[in-house]
Amino acid sequence: MGERRAYVGRLVSLGRWLLLAALVGAAGVVVGRHLIQVQLDERIRVRVRALLADQFRGVEVHVQAARRIEGKGIEIRGIALDVRQDGQPSHRLVYVDELFASCKADLRDLLSGDLSVQQLSVRGMRVCAVRGRDGQWDIARLFPLPAFGGSRPMVSIEGSTVEFRESGQGAESGWALRDIRVTVRPEVQGGRLVRYQLGGTMLGDHFKRVKIAGEVHPNGTWSAGGTIDGLEMSPRMLVALPSDVASHLSFLATLRARAHFEFRLAHEQGDREPVRWVLQGHLSEGDLDDPRLPLPLTELDADVYCDNGQLRIDGVTARSGPTSLELSCRYDEYLSDKPRLHLSARITDLALDERVRMALPAALRPEWDQYALAGRVDAVVNLSVADGLIAPDIEVTCRDVSFAYREFPYPFQHARGVVRLKGRTLQVSDFTAEASGVAVHLAAEFHDPGPRATGWLTARSAGPVPLDETLILALNPAGQRTARMLRPAGALSLVSGRFERQVPGGPRHTRWELDLDACSVLYELFPVPIDNVTGKLIVTDGTWELQNLHGHHGSGYVTCDGTWSRASGDRKGGELTLRLQCADVPLDDALRGAVGRINAGAEQVWADLRPRGTIDHLDAVVRYDSDAKRTTVTLTGEKWGPDQNVEGRSINI
Numbered sequence: 001m002g003e004r005r006a007y008v009g010r011l012v013s014l015g016r017w018l019l020l021a022a023l024v025g026a027a028g029v030v031v032g033r034h035l036i037q038v039q040l041d042e043r044i045r046v047r048v049r050a051l052l053a054d055q056f057r058g059v060e061v062h063v064q065a066a067r068r069i070e071g072k073g074i075e076i077r078g079i080a081l082d083v084r085q086d087g088q089p090s091h092r093l094v095y096v097d098e099l100f101a102s103c104k105a106d107l108r109d110l111l112s113g114d115l116s117v118q119q120l121s122v123r124g125m126r127v128c129a130v131r132g133r134d135g136q137w138d139i140a141r142l143f144p145l146p147a148f149g150g151s152r153p154m155v156s157i158e159g160s161t162v163e164f165r166e167s168g169q170g171a172e173s174g175w176a177l178r179d180i181r182v183t184v185r186p187e188v189q190g191g192r193l194v195r196y197q198l199g200g201t202m203l204g205d206h207f208k209r210v211k212i213a214g215e216v217h218p219n220g221t222w223s224a225g226g227t228i229d230g231l232e233m234s235p236r237m238l239v240a241l242p243s244d245v246a247s248h249l250s251f252l253a254t255l256r257a258r259a260h261f262e263f264r265l266a267h268e269q270g271d272r273e274p275v276r277w278v279l280q281g282h283l284s285e286g287d288l289d290d291p292r293l294p295l296p297l298t299e300l301d302a303d304v305y306c307d308n309g310q311l312r313i314d315g316v317t318a319r320s321g322p323t324s325l326e327l328s329c330r331y332d333e334y335l336s337d338k339p340r341l342h343l344s345a346r347i348t349d350l351a352l353d354e355r356v357r358m359a360l361p362a363a364l365r366p367e368w369d370q371y372a373l374a375g376r377v378d379a380v381v382n383l384s385v386a387d388g389l390i391a392p393d394i395e396v397t398c399r400d401v402s403f404a405y406r407e408f409p410y411p412f413q414h415a416r417g418v419v420r421l422k423g424r425t426l427q428v429s430d431f432t433a434e435a436s437g438v439a440v441h442l443a444a445e446f447h448d449p450g451p452r453a454t455g456w457l458t459a460r461s462a463g464p465v466p467l468d469e470t471l472i473l474a475l476n477p478a479g480q481r482t483a484r485m486l487r488p489a490g491a492l493s494l495v496s497g498r499f500e501r502q503v504p505g506g507p508r509h510t511r512w513e514l515d516l517d518a519c520s521v522l523y524e525l526f527p528v529p530i531d532n533v534t535g536k537l538i539v540t541d542g543t544w545e546l547q548n549l550h551g552h553h554g555s556g557y558v559t560c561d562g563t564w565s566r567a568s569g570d571r572k573g574g575e576l577t578l579r580l581q582c583a584d585v586p587l588d589d590a591l592r593g594a595v596g597r598i599n600a601g602a603e604q605v606w607a608d609l610r611p612r613g614t615i616d617h618l619d620a621v622v623r624y625d626s627d628a629k630r631t632t633v634t635l636t637g638e639k640w641g642p643d644q645n646v647e648g649r650s651i652n653i
Helices: 002-055 107-112 138-142 235-240 243-248 354-359 362-369 469-473 477-486 589-598 600-609
Strands: 060-069 073-083 091-102 119-131 154-166 175-189 192-204 207-216 222-233 255-267 276-288 297-307 310-320 323-332 340-352 374-386 389-405 408-422 425-435 438-447 454-461 464-466 489-501 509-521 530-540 543-553 556-566 574-586 612-625 630-638
Touching (some): 073 138, 091 138, 408 469, 477 574
Antiparallel strands (some): 060 073, 073 091, 310 323, 464 489, 489 509, 574 612
């Protein structure tokens, strides 16, 4: 019995030792297997790093960890690709949180090097692409992408970001694509790779969503297309574009609008263009406030087409208060040194103000300033620019315009008519303005508008214009002095007027013919009032000529001719000559005072004699030299014989 118990005890003890040995052996197997797995994962990490370094020459490659999951694939974490550009410290071009290669991942495949990867899944990738000063993008170093074990797996990318920026630019430049979800599928025919097909979506700066689809061929040819939804166009978006593109689109610097675009991108092997692209879409709810434009625009809508060689904007409509705009334009070779522009626009109810003035070419602003323009117009604009030359065809219809020419600043109001600038010729037709409520008809044609313009202008009034202070103030200083000496009143009708210059920079010739209507004159140096004056005033190149003037002084009848001419040589003034013929001139106090202005002694003789009655015929010649401030008057009177007199026409002393 005792021996049996001892035997059982030995068996139990042996079982314990065997169990302990089994446990130790199992633990050794587990630990060994783990150590082998760790070593294998490290070898995979090193191998992946070497593979990437061999593929991406000149790129610093880091791989944080790798893990084999037998029967599922290989997981690689913390892939980093660093590059240097333009002598700057290295920056991180690519960082991948996780790359999972779907394959059997058994030891035999690993040892043979044939993994037969079916799919690559990329998660949490961050790409920072930088454009160097030479215009090249550093991300180009990553193409073509590597093959894994000679296989052509499908690639899926999700939760990733790509940033684009230029070397040396500020923080506001550059733009980013976020939440990228893209799938790349290889297409194989007869064991040969034909193309990669890609498709996906992404979010980004300045837009809500991009949808893209395309294909990449083994020879480097590729194409892609898609849509951009919810694009927010703004100055910030323009700053984010590559500098060379932004510089050519600087005219959009103040544009704010919503847009939807479709795009196409393509590159063919051997093509001179790095990328051929087309962008077309629609802008809406736009605002544009560019100081180069004659007005700020709101409610802007437009269709846009843009490619490597052409920018086209059609169907533009916009408003600015009561002003409406319709426009289309084509900008050819806009990225070259010799772009060509053609623009067509229709503007309705445009206010002529300082903003319109500043929108003009600088050379034309002095011409604008000469006319003090104000009011509202409609305009049809056709403009072509090629080789630096501007070919305008602009037709302006004045709706209600006021102006005053600097050299004759008489205010004209309620002007209506057509002004057309075609090429280098300015024409004015069917043009009527009001001068003190009287219609004045104008026509003109000038070549090379500006200080050296040649051409002509004609004018005529539909009725008499008041001869008042407004008209006198419009005369030059010499004309004002002459007018004030005559103290005129009444009205003038412009029968005809013509301004002409035949030679660029040459003398200007003017001729104005005016009819006097019920005027009165009181010449301050011989102040005898003459009323109900009619006749002609002709002004030719600064010389005034009075023709066939007729008027009355009391019972007397007066006719007059005369001239005002500029002084010759270095003299600045001029000379006035009046020749008067009078009949039945009353010997009244006005005539006595006028004689006294010339000769005080003669006035005393008049006072002593106290003549009464009339002079049958009186000739008077008045001369005034403005430089010498000297007036001379020659009077010749005649009293007819008694046989020619009638009662009441005698002279009493």
